[in-house]
Amino acid sequence: MEIAQNGMTREAIFERLAELRKNDARWQEGRTYGYIFNPGRDVTEVGKAAYSAFLAENGLDFTVFPSLMQLERELAGFGARHLQGDRQVVGNFTSGGTESIILAVKAARDCYREKRPEIRLPEMILPATAHAAFHKAAHYLGVKAVTVSVDPASFRADAGKVQEAICDNTIMIVGSAPSYAHGVVDPIADLAALAQQRDLWMHTDACMGGFLLPYFRRLGEPVPDFDFSVPGVTSISVDLHKYAYTPKGASLILYRNKALRKHQIFTCSHWIGYSIVNNAVQSSKSGGPMAAAWAVLNYVGDAGYLEIARKKLAAVKKIVAGIQRIEGLRLLTHPDMSLVSFTSDDVNVFHIVDEMHQRGWYIQPSFSFDNSPAHIHLSINASNVGWEDELLKNLAECVVIARRLPDGTLAGLIKGSLEGVDLSAISEADIMAMMAAAGVKNGELPGRMADINGVLDALPAAVREKVLSTFVNDMFSQL
Incomplete structure (x- = not known):
């Protein structure tokens, strides 16, 4: 590409951008079960307006833009209270779950460099369902990822296997609330107890569920404890741009206290220039996502989110029950939240995905790994509510067609x-x-x-x- 010699008109620019989007997933139609978390037009417009208002403000230096520091402190305070933390809990705003996770691993690594300097190759124990971002963090930060199998029936982390994997080099244990793949909450209390016994860092990855699970609990669902109410939980990652429906990228990384969070911060005075202090991975960053997150949270409000959760919970139960009625399909496990995974023992699931795509649905194929077979994943969000009957009808039709197609x-x-x-x-x-x-x-x-x-x-x-x-x-x- 070469940029236009004399510039393009505004009309030509947006015509070209519209053309580029013509093959993108049509997420506005409510038939996309992944990647996009659509709250509806009115909420989206509020987020866009706040994003635009703070587009140029730079989060690099909070002394120049104290508004961003105030927004960040308020968002972290909300996260701490939402996840049952006390006044000692602190946190920071990040671009997404991956950045939050990288920061948690970085903080744990640096903390144990001080506590146990004899460890040359630190290890963290990951259930096989732990998000790939932990493997990315391990790769970037020189921490060894030790993967252990999960329970083959529930797909929850197996505390016994985690305990067996602990060694002299272990610094960190990870649990999910819920795991992305199967939508189940790991036994965080059991994992945190192991961490306390061995003086290890315990991280709860609540990127998917940290915002929504407290609302499901208020609606009477038996949500296991996973947050700062659990003794031994050191840090929690929670995304806002998923089930809080804020514009991307918006996430929080929270720590039980400042003494732990200090290991996250990067400072540098070893160069000829201004001293850099970064409380996250990025240096220069638009204040737009932070302002948009604050605006959407306050626009929807607690009562609004509870009502969204109520409708979504009903949709999840309907979809789960419908999948169980379709001949040839099998739920991998009963989900704790709005992430549903199912497979087939006699039909190629990848053909089912293709057939659904032909009908305008986006559902996600997942490969086999460890004791989990190849399967289909649905991330159910607010815009999917109301589509349950058509989804299930088309899914049943696609299973019949896929059964007749050549297999592998x-x-x-x-x-x-x-x-x-x-x-x-x-x-x-x-x-x-x-x-x-x-x-x-x-x-x-x-x-x-x-x-x-x-x-x-x-x-x-x-x-x-x-x-x-x-x-x-x-x-x-x-x-």
């Missing part, structure tokens, strides 16, 4: 061709040839993804990662 022929051929091959040494050329055989050419994906997803699902996770990295590296080339 290409995956079987590719898997067979790789037998005896040292997959750890597979070349980029081999990967691109494999992807071409699956229908991927010139960085573009085919309309139907079942064959590609089947191939990826058949590969070991480490090889799958290499394939995806190679493909994405090729896809993002110059235009």
Whole structure:
């Protein structure tokens, strides 16, 4: 791309942007069950207006923009109270769950550098359902991720397996509230008790559920304790741009006290310039997301969120019951929140996903890993309420069609061709040839993804990662 020599007109710019969006998911229609959390037009407009009002303000230096410091303190205070923290709990605003998680791991690592300097390779224990962001944090920060299997029936973390994995290098235990994959809350109290016994950092990843679960509890749902009411919980990550429906990116990272949070902060005076003090990963950052989060929270209000939760809970129960009635489908476990995962023992789930996409639905395919099979995931949000009957009707129809489609022929051929091959040494050329055989050419994906997803699902996770990295590296080339 070369920028326009004499500039483009406003009309031409927005015509081009509209053209670029024509193949995007039509999330405004309420048929997208992932990535987008749509609160409706009026709430969205409030968020946009607040975002625009603070678009230029820079969160790099809170002494220049004290308004942003005030907003951040108020948002962190809300998070602390919402998650049953006392006056000692502190926190910061971040761009999303991944940044919140990276900061928690960074704080734990630096804390134990002081407490236990003899540890050269710190380890954190992750249930197999812990979010991939923890693996990213481990990769970035030089912390070893030790993964342990979860209970094969409930898919909750197994405290016994976590205990077995604790060693002299362990600094951190992670639990989810709920896990993204299956929507169940880990036994946080049991994990936190282990952390207290061994003087370890305990992080609750409540990015998905930290905002919504307290409302479900108020509606009478048996939500397990997961927050600062649990002794031993050190830090909590909670997203606002999911079920609080604020514009992206908006998340909070909270700590039980300032002594723990200080390890998150980065400062630098070792250069010829102004001293830098960062309370998060980013330096320069727009105040827009923070102002938008504050505005939306206060616009919807507590009563409004409780009513949204009530409608969403009813929708979740209807969808769960409907899936259980469809022949060939099986819930992986009963969810604690609004994340639903189901599979099939005799129908290719990737064909079901393709068929649903053909009908304008976005539902998410998930690969097999550890003791969880390939499955379909739904993140149910406010805009999905009211679509339950049509979703279930189309889903039942798609299962019937998918049952008649060929199952995994290409995956079987590719898997067979790789037998005896040292997959750890597979070349980029081999990967691109494999992807071409699956229908991927010139960085573009085919309309139907079942064959590609089947191939990826058949590969070991480490090889799958290499394939995806190679493909994405090729896809993002110059235009």
